[in-house]
Amino acid sequence: MASGKSFPAISPERFAPTPERPLRAKSRVLEHLADIQPHRHDWAQLVFSMTGAVRVSTEASTYIVPPSRAVWIPPGLVHAVTAIEQCDLRTLYLGPALLAGEAWRVGRVLEVSPLLRELVLALPALPDPTPAESAADAARRTGIEALLLIELQRARPLPLGVALPRDARLRRLCEAMLQEPGRHAGLEDWALEAGASPRTLSRLFREQLGTSFAQWRSQLLLAHALTLAARGRPMSHIAAELGYASASAFTAMVTRTVGMPPSRFFAEA
The missing domain is CATH 1.10.10.60 (Homeodomain-like)
Incomplete structure (x- = not known):
């Protein structure tokens, strides 16, 4: 891991997907060489940075990606995140039923289209308990989530991982x-x-x-x-x-x- 300041994962359970909210978003700023220590969770995760490059490491591979790329992390996979430079980190947490299939059971790098980027930005990034939504806000969020999943399924995989021994x-x-x-x-x-x-x-x-x-x-x-x-x-x-x-x-x-x-x-x- 990097030699900079380390941070534990910040209460991921407060962003855990639920049957009512199977897709959740989280944001945080990581300083240069800051670490999110190795951890795992029961839901899938998409990690990318709006600004600044990040390194996502698992036991078997490490992925070094610029803002135009994201790392897909399947449920249960131990992973850590390092900021190669100061970055505005965005995370999507997805319930296991949202994206099924063999391709989603392994970690990989995905291309982030301009539309996917804007959809992630548009999602509320609030932990539980979340404020009550109006009917209009709930309908907007549901529409964004549906389009985001479609765009994520269209995202092109890229062979940018580096194997680790x-x-x-x-x-x-x-x-x-x-x-x-x-x-x-x-x-x-x-x-x-x-x-x-x-x-x-x-x-x-x-x-x-x-x-x-x-x-x-x-x-x-x-x-x-x-x-x-x-x-x-x-x-x-x-x-x-x-x-x-x-x-x-x-x-x-x-x-x-x-x-x-x-x-x-x-x-x-």
């Missing part, structure tokens, strides 16, 4: 890379910091994650680069922040990894 040594290394991906470029330097041999770490990446160190790091860098690009950072700044000596070296990595130049990748992703 179970091995404690490798997990600590991956967490360090997540916090500061540009600190070292090669496995040898990371191995020295982790107190393990490059050969051992290379074997663990293959056994635990089914990939090489270089491939895993490329996916991590792409996720971070996407959040920086979403904030309008120029390519040279993105390359420097991620530890590349030049924008051309960074461009070569992106092109090699995803088969297209960064400008096209960021536009499509």
Whole structure:
């Protein structure tokens, strides 16, 4: 987790879906590097930020997403949230009957359309007990909820998750890379910091994650680069922040990894 100030989850039970209100909204501002500690609940959750990038972590994966993306968390999945920068966090809590089907039983990243964003903003974000609604307000809320569910079902899934290992040594290394991906470029330097041999770490990446160190790091860098690009950072700044000596070296990595130049990748992703 990040080294900033930590916060426990704020009374999620006060926003718990009920048969009468199966869809609830919550909002809060997280300061830079603030954590919402690992927790779980019996309902599904959609997490995204109106401003600022966030990292959502589970036991098996971590998702680094800019404001135009959201993370779907199925019921019962332990998860934590870290603010990569100050963010205006929005959360939807959904009763288990609202979105059924196999696709909704696993965590994933979803595209947030402009309409979906505005619908979430329009939902009342009030904990229980909520003030009494007028008939007109209740009808408006019900209409927003119905359209929001339709838009959520249309949301495009995106392969932006980064797998995490179970091995404690490798997990600590991956967490360090997540916090500061540009600190070292090669496995040898990371191995020295982790107190393990490059050969051992290379074997663990293959056994635990089914990939090489270089491939895993490329996916991590792409996720971070996407959040920086979403904030309008120029390519040279993105390359420097991620530890590349030049924008051309960074461009070569992106092109090699995803088969297209960064400008096209960021536009499509």
